[in-house]
Amino acid sequence: IMLSSLTQRGADAAMKALYLGAVDFISKPSGAMEINNTANEIIRKIKIAAATRHRLKKQVVQPIAQRIKPIKTTVNAKDALGNLVLIGTSTGGPRALHEVIPKLPGELEAADLVVQHMPSGFTRSLAERLDRLSALRVKEAKNGEPILRGCVYIAPGDFHLKVKRLGDLSNPRLRVNLTQDPLVSGHRPSVDAMIDSVVKEFWSKIVTVIMTGMGQDGAKGTDWVKNKGGKVIAEDSSTCIVYGMPRAVIETGNADRVLPLQNIANAITKMVL
Template identity: 45%
Template sequence: MQPYGVLVVDDSVFMRKIITDLISEDPQFQVVATAKNGKEALELVKKLKPNVVTMDIEMPEMNGLDALKAIMSELPTPVVMLSSLTQDGARETITALERGAVDFIGKPSGSISLDLHKVKTALLEKLHIAVKTNVNKFQLNPLVSKPSPRLAVATETVVQSITEKQQQQLKPSSHVSQLVAIGTSTGGPRALHQVISQIPGHTPAPIVIVQHMPPNFTKSLAQRLDSVSELNVLEAENGMILQNGTAYIAPGGYHMTIARNGPGAYKIHLNLEDPRAGHRPSVDILFESLLPLKELKRHIVLMTGMGADGAKGMLALKQAGATTTIAESEETCIVYGMPRAAVELNCVMHVLPQQEIARKISQAVITN
């Protein structure tokens, strides 16, 4: 089998050499060319048609974000971003993931760093995932922000059909009677943008989310989702009381669980227990924490991601009486791993393309 062709893009000669050497240690990859800026990268993608691109963000002439946008528009190709572990770097990385990057690797300490050797395993792992993804799916699923008129009309129709007393319960409050829990990984930031931005702000339930991501990046993800959604979106903090109409993202590096905090009240707990199947936060740990909360109507969602995190937890919740279980369909998943695992366990009530998940969540919450 021919090795996968890789284009390495970085404005530093030293970094191009380091990255090339790391990739070349895997016989399944061959660096076919390097580029010093986004303009050069775009030309080489068109000429060489590599299987995957590693892309720096800060570069002269054309930066990585603009190059990524052009590549995804003109010749969609899997891209793994190389990001600095700064607040600005995290924000740019979230933008890159929304524009179509499959994943990212954090640069441990700046643009020129021998520490990059520390992330060799992760880099190669993400390249292996990237070459198996169909980035054309991004074209099928353009991003939107704020609930669509169609969803708003559908939601209003449901609201009009319920009693005045029930309408009072739709107002955001800390009295919680149902909860939405979402798990996702590779491809998740874009999927979350699609779904969270389409859920109305008056949704009568809190939403708790585990997205596999390192520390710092989850805060930027929460800020980005908050800016495109009617919901209030926060990075979760230990001890937060859940509020209806609010989404909480587990911070990178911490497991998140939910526990009772009095009648109709629930609290977030964060912990540093060992990773589960390599993940902290873990979707399964979040889902398992909901098992004792049988008084809640629980709506459980798994979207794009590598592996099987969350599938066993969804199965246990279905067996424990979960109201709704949803898995993203293969047609829109960047990586059909986590949802597939749940489908294979026969615990999914609804298999839906990404663009239909928000509507199903809204309908399930409002009509239950």
């Protein structure tokens, strides 16, 4: 578990540590009022780390620089939206995202929306790191920007990632709608909040992926995805750092595929065809 400052350098170091095997990080308290909250957070995350230690030993990950060649693509505003891939994850998520997103092809016929439970100040560093390694363009979502095929939008910390539709259902165009509405399923950003917004505004193909994390955020949302004819992938317990969110999805009966982390990118690619 890493204790990180809210500076850009601190955020970059935290993202690197998470990729290399750290279970989680805690942002340094900014004042005396936050010390008690931070102490409780440290205790909670130590307990999580203790429960997941055996999983970390099983995972051997090659350095990204040796495994994936960075590719740059240019996305123009005229590109059609295509389909949507919704990804939700929490504890262990940055490492999982490093395994999935760089494996997605640059010509993927979809836009990708990602909710990673993470405090404000760290998601931009995560997006920048993934962008350097991916054929898709990866960025921290900005309010009001168009959602385009070939782009991955990561929810900023402390903001729900929602969408607004422009045009009619036969030719949907979506824009990012960031809100600080109350917590949903105990989180902001919330996977359930993202899914709820998408299924109300978007009627083309939706693929939802729920990966490692504690709790049940996203499980309720997969009910809505299935009701709209979408597909659901849940990460298998064998590769989860914390088998909470995927298990909750599997228990609903909504998972079309239950896959180890290394097989998820290929499944996404096939499902959006």
